[in-house]
Amino acid sequence: MEFKHEPVLLKEVLEWLAPAEGGVFADGTLGGGGHSERILEKIGDTGTLYGIDRDEDALRAATSRLQGFPAFHAIHGNFHDIDELLPENVRLDGGLLDLGVSSYQLDTPERGFSYHEDAPLDMRMDRSAGMTAAEWLNSVSEKEIMSALYDYGDEKWSARIAKMIVERRAGQPLATTGDLVACVDAAIPKAVRRKDDGHPARRTFQAVRIAVNDEIAPLEQALNDWISRIRPGGRLCVITFHSIEDRIVKHAFRQMQNPCTCPPKAPICTCGKKPVAKVMGGGAIRPTKEELAFNPRSHSATLRVAERL
Numbered sequence: 001m002e003f004k005h006e007p008v009l010l011k012e013v014l015e016w017l018a019p020a021e022g023g024v025f026a027d028g029t030l031g032g033g034g035h036s037e038r039i040l041e042k043i044g045d046t047g048t049l050y051g052i053d054r055d056e057d058a059l060r061a062a063t064s065r066l067q068g069f070p071a072f073h074a075i076h077g078n079f080h081d082i083d084e085l086l087p088e089n090v091r092l093d094g095g096l097l098d099l100g101v102s103s104y105q106l107d108t109p110e111r112g113f114s115y116h117e118d119a120p121l122d123m124r125m126d127r128s129a130g131m132t133a134a135e136w137l138n139s140v141s142e143k144e145i146m147s148a149l150y151d152y153g154d155e156k157w158s159a160r161i162a163k164m165i166v167e168r169r170a171g172q173p174l175a176t177t178g179d180l181v182a183c184v185d186a187a188i189p190k191a192v193r194r195k196d197d198g199h200p201a202r203r204t205f206q207a208v209r210i211a212v213n214d215e216i217a218p219l220e221q222a223l224n225d226w227i228s229r230i231r232p233g234g235r236l237c238v239i240t241f242h243s244i245e246d247r248i249v250k251h252a253f254r255q256m257q258n259p260c261t262c263p264p265k266a267p268i269c270t271c272g273k274k275p276v277a278k279v280m281g282g283g284a285i286r287p288t289k290e291e292l293a294f295n296p297r298s299h300s301a302t303l304r305v306a307e308r309l
């Protein structure tokens with residue numbers, strides 16, 4: 001299947017990263033390589049771009065797309081582990097994290113991310129490691145499923161859906177995306193289902209995907225590790241697609257800008273914690289009307305930028 005993914009907020013990312021000839025950059029979520037390709041065009045043969053993805057299919061597709069750029073270095077791994085993935089002495093002129101899944105992952109039924117088609121319930125971005133969604137849903141407690149649905153999907157029917165999953169798996173373990181959709185359908189009353197926006201399983205699928213790929217807990221530390229890798233004046237751009245991630249990025253960037261823990265009325269700072277970055281662009285940067293019109297995926301996208309001090 002062809003790797004189709006329209007990069008979001010591309011113009012804005014290029015403006016903030018301002019890649020120039022010979023620059024050193026890292027894209028922690030390479031995906032189809034859409035953002036990376038434009039960065040590579042700007043940094044030329046004397047630059048370096050580390051393209052990281054935990055999905056080997058994505059890495060393969062992007063490597064084939066970007067093979068004409070000598071500055072491109074593909075790395076299979078989790079951007080949470082930047083210190084293990086990049087050589088120790090490398091300092092970046094800028095970094096990009098475009099969080100979540102790609103259109104390619106969503107549109108490839110056998111990856112198990114989509115509620116539109118019946119396929120094995122996998123949902124792992126890295127198919128070489130970790131539990132599949134089916135293994136996770138068939139093994140964790142009802143409470144753990146409920147918390148994930150509530151925390152990562154804002155699902156108000158989380159308790160009923162979790163109960164239904166546990167009841168059904170006692171008869172037969174969940175195996176396919178269709179099995180999970182059926183649990184959601186059975187748990188949410190029909191009348192309410194019709195009033196809710198979008199597909200009734202949308203929130204559940206988002207939540208299970210986030211849990212299976214451990215997308216939230218390591219994020220704040222990862223942002224701090226990334227900013228430490230950027231040289232003064234360089235920028236870290238982060239694109240999020242839902243409020244849970246956006247809140248973490250917003251909070252982490254504010255902490256970088258103002259880490260002081262002294263009481264607000266203290267006359268001078270005695271905690272010794274110094275700012276490491278400043279927030280750029282006034283906070284949340286959203287797609288233009290033009291982008292919203294041609295790329296529906298950009299609707300929920302928010303870009304935040306921090307500049308290393």
Ligand SMILES: C[S@@+](CC[C@H](N)C(=O)[O-])C[C@H]1O[C@@H](n2cnc3c(N)ncnc32)[C@H](O)[C@@H]1O
Pocket residue numbers: 005006007008028029030031032033034035036052053054055058077078079080098099100101102103125
């Ligand atoms: C939204 S897409 C990126 C699209 C890309 N910017 C482009 O223009 O084509 C997100 C990609 O990041 C990868 N990804 C998500 N979380 C990751 C993580 N923690 N470490 C490495 N890759 C990750 C996914 O596998 C997916 O390919």
